[in-house]
Amino acid sequence: MGVKLVTKEIVNRKAKFEYSFIQMYEAGIVLTGTEVKALRQGLANLNDAYCLFDKGNLVVKSMFISEYDHGTIYNHDARRDRRLLLHKSELKKLERRVTEKGLTIVPYRLYFTERGFAKLEVALAQGKKAFDKRETIKERDNKRDLDRLKKIKL
Secondary structure (H helix, E strand, O other): OOOOOOOOOEEOHHHHHHEEEEEEEEEEEOOOHHHHHHHHOOOEEOOOOEEEEEOOEEEEEOOEEOOOOOOOOOOOOOOOOEEEEOOHHHHHHHHHHHHHHOOEEEEEEEEEOOOOOEEEEEEEEEEOOHHHHHHHHHHHHHHHHHHHHHHHHO
16 A cells, blocks of 8 residues: 655735735755655645745745655654756846845745656745835735626526
């Protein structure tokens, strides 16, 4: 009897509400074996995660990947720093934009490609002000009302 592998994406849904995304990047992520197995089971959380530059490398901090159930003493630390893999030109561009304009890098979505590689979609983002958040709520409510009206007419 084997372990059932669930390959679903893990999304930070709160990020869309808190930030306005400027540009998206697909980054590889350096993981250990037990982390990959835990991710395939969907045992991760991006809610508290954030990205920083450390000696020219982009690092995701505070991303939670639960310990693997069948791991031994070689199991991973749940909230360790994980290095992100991007092209050097993209790293330089991101680092320049983050330091100059006060933007931030937000991890948004974690998924597996068809080839089986774990990818983290990060966004160059700017924080929303309170009135921007109210505008987002208003747009979402209007869309929901329109959808209800369309459903009733059908």
